[in-house]
Amino acid sequence: MKTYRLAIVPGDGIGHEIIPAALKVLEAAAKKFDFNLDYTFFDWGAGRYLKEGAFMPEDGLDTLKAFDAVFFGAVGLTEVDDTLPAKLYTFKVRTAFQQYVNFRPVKLFKGLESPLRNKTSKEIDFVVIRENNEGEFVQSGAFFRPESPEGLATDTSIFTRKGIERVAHFAFKLAQKRRKKVTNVTKSNTLIHSLKYWDAVISEVGEQYPDVKLEKMYIDNASANFILHPEYFDVILTTNLFGDILSDLGGGIMGSLGLGGSGNINPEKNFPSMFEPIHGSAPDIAGKGIANPVGTIWSGAILLEHLGETAAAGQIVDAIETVFQQGVKTIDLGGTARTEEFAAGVIKALNA
Structure with a gap:
């Protein structure tokens, strides 16, 4: 035993x-x-x-x-x-x-009603895979003369090839066991260095999984689709900050x-x-x-x-x-x- x-x-x-x-x-x-x-x-x-x-x-x-x-x-x-x-x-x-890997499943249990009108357990069943060691939560930053009129504060996001690759492989392998779809939730149209790199590395990893469909969706659009079309999602792959927010939103559409x-x-x-x-x-x-x-x-x-x-x-x-x-x-x-x-x-x- x-x-x-x-x-x-x-x-x-x-x-x-x-x-x-x-x-x-x-x-x-x-x-x-x-x-x-x-x-x-x-x-x-x-x-x-x-x-x-x-x-x-x-x-x-x-x-x-x-x-x-x-x-x-x-x-x-x-x-x-x-x-x-x-x-x-x-x-x-x-x-x-x-x-x-931060693994956060979102599933509407049968017997419960979602706050979303007309959405059932068939439409709400996906997993948020959040990169859990890097990104926006590395807490690399500082305050500069915070009490002065010119005061400022910084936080620096860090994305490494190793960090992106390893969480991406996990997400694609998970998708192979589910409905074979990964949605990369990003904001590379405005974070044109860090998340452009994030997107590129994920695309490279995705080429090793030809049986899995990879889609890219910006975080603002993804947030709306959590409410309007949760059935779009199977495995969501996203950054530390975005994953933290989306997984709580996932809890919300489950009911609590x-x-x-x-x-x-x-x-x-x-x-x-x-x-x-x-x-x-x-x-x-x-x-x-x-x-x-x-x-x-x-x-x-x-x-x-x-x-x-x-x-x-x-x-x-x-x-x-x-x-x-x-x-x-x-x-x-x-x-x-x-x-x-x-x-x-x-x-x-x-x-x-």
């Missing part, structure tokens, strides 16, 4: 509710599919920062290296500068562990940000990958037991798929859909189900 070692980082806010709920689902899947989960909890996040001045210990990354994957809730508290969580935890892990799961993936498995819901820590509802656990449960399914437990992952997603088809909805979706109640429903459907 296989055993997978998981580092569990609930983080802050609702992370302490959605992670335990999702873990119960993963445990049920492990029992059904005959594998073990061995996990260790870490109290890292903004709460730790308030107490000790750091989101994680100095040797935190070395500690995480020993695990097969990291299961993460959300990070951030209102009392902590909101520029710090990404810098001192999320980006730090993603970069150190070369998690250059609470539904979105994601993986920060190191495809080569040289380092552990990290899996987390797309939403934040929502401290305003923390402790009330009403947070939507679906994004976290789905992230757990993506984690299992990454580890090779594809059957278990698929059945977890099917079980989520079954619960929705039974008419059970969380409060953010207009229902009454609480966090633990919904997770229990998923476990029941999984074991049916």
Whole structure:
């Protein structure tokens, strides 16, 4: 029997509710599919920062290296500068562990209605592949005399051939397993150096996948088509910033940000990958037991798929859909189900 070692980082806010709920689902899947989960909890996040001045210990990354994957809730508290969580935890892990693929599926579950009129689960089913280590989020910049009338600030985006090629190969290989279409979402008509280069390298990679159709779409047009024609998309390949925005928009057309799961993936498995819901820590509802656990449960399914437990992952997603088809909805979706109640429903459907 296989055993997978998981580092569990609930983080802050609702992370302490959605992670335990999702873990119960993963445990049920492990029992059904005959594998073990061995996990260790870490109290890292903004709460730790308030107490000790750091989101994680100095040797935190070395500690995480020993695990097969990291299961993460959300990070951030209102009392902590909101520029710090990404810098001192999320980006730090993603970069150190070369998690250059941010995998964010968008799927309208049967049993739910999208905010988009007349769009069904057939039209809303795609994946956003966001470059996760470079681009606009490298935080290379500075303030120059910010208090003066001539003050200015800079942020420099960085795009490398290696960085573009590796995420592009992942996207094309994924498309080969789906509907064989990649949409490069870009803005190279105005960012005429960085994203012109991005486009060119993606086109070169695309030539190695003649069975996959490659289309280019500017970010403004893509944003409109998320609303008007989500059926246009299969695999979206885009930059760090654009992917961050589009994947939240994807959560919106699914019905709630609470539904979105994601993986920060190191495809080569040289380092552990990290899996987390797309939403934040929502401290305003923390402790009330009403947070939507679906994004976290789905992230757990993506984690299992990454580890090779594809059957278990698929059945977890099917079980989520079954619960929705039974008419059970969380409060953010207009229902009454609480966090633990919904997770229990998923476990029941999984074991049916």
